Amino acid sequence: MNLSHLRYFVKLAQIKHYTKTAELLCITQPSLSHAISQLEKELGVVLFEKGPRGTELTSFGKQFFASVNSSLNILDNGIETIKNGARGNGIIRIGCLRTLGVHYVPELAAAFKNAHPDRDIQFTFHVDLTNSLLKSLAESTFDLIFASRPMVMSQFEATAVSKQELVLIVPNDHPLAKKYIVDLRDTLDYPYIFFDKSSGLRPIVAHMFAEIGANPKIAYEVSEDQVIAGLVAQNFGIAVVPFMDMLLQLDVKILPIAYPSYERKFYMISNKNQYVPPVVQEFKNFVLDKVRNT
Structure with missing residues (x-):
């Protein structure tokens, strides 16, 4: 079924006059009549x-108009959405760790919007743990996530963009609180509160203990x-x-390690198997430029 003919049909149903409709469509009246006849x-x-x-409209025409007019509106809205996205507008779906959701990610998003005041750019934000964020990214729920490095990189592309110092914290009345700096080998007698296996920090901290050839006492x-x-x-x-x-x-006493x-x-982190809107x-690219210039 010819899409142009459907548009002619809707316009004629609205104007209710062949000559006026043809003039509005910038076609001849015989062309309009032929389209409707077809x-x-x-x-x-x-x-x-x-x-x-x-x-x-006949009774059949009224039924057809309701369906065609609704379908064309959906189609036109979809076309406009795609064109809008191609012009650099649209929604950027972000997932991030809580620690990055306080300052880092909001500041990046605000700076990007401020750099493009003439565009309609929106963000959605979701906070979760690394493993959950990666799962959602793999399912195309997010466009980008900011988290710890994936353990398996097959479908992901990851670029380091920020860093954070790791420290040892102890209660203020703890024997180690008398120190100003600590060697993890001196902490092995004390019970630890450890990150569980769902956290992206678990393998990072575990690697530190692997470096000293010991296992912490996990309470x-x-x-x-x-x-x-807390x-x-x-x-x-x-x-x-x-x-x-x-x-x-x-x-707590904060001790550099x-x-x-x-x-x-x-x-x-992005999903290599997922289409990336403009x-x-x-x-x-904006984030990577920021990283290169810091």
Whole structure:
């Protein structure tokens, strides 16, 4: 069925006059009549009849108009959405770790929007743990995530964009609180609050202990670094966590780790198997430019 003929049909149904409709469509009246005749022949019904107020829809024509007009509106909206995206507008779906959702990711998003004030650019934000974010990225729920490096990289592309120092935190009345810097080998006698296996930090901290050839005494396993810090403040154990401003507000001693030293890196991660809209690609390039210039 000819799309142009459908558009002619809708316009004639609205104007109810062949000559005026043809003028609005910038075609000849015979061309319009031929198009409507072809539609009627294909459908096997009469769509228009002469009425007291001009050209009127038949009962079949009214049914057909309701369907065609709705379908063309959906089609036109879809076309406009695609064109809008091609012009660099659209929605960027972001997933990130909580620690990156406080300052880093919001500041990047705001800077990108401010750099393109003439565009309609929107963001959605979702906070979760690395493994959950990666699962959602693999399912195309997000365009980009900011998290720890994936353990398996087959379908992901990851670029380091930020880093965070790892520190040891102990209760203020803990024997290690007398130190100003600590070697993890000196902490092995004390119970640890460790990141659980759902956390992207688990393999990072585990690698630190592998470097000293020892295993920590794990008393509790928790996914959230903020919860771990709260438990340490209440004497449930000690922990290796990323440095966070909130640590300064808790009853804990923050100790730099002399050995093995380690920085946690954060990555911008995309799905190599997923189409990247122009606005998302521009944002990726924007982030990478920021990284190169810092």
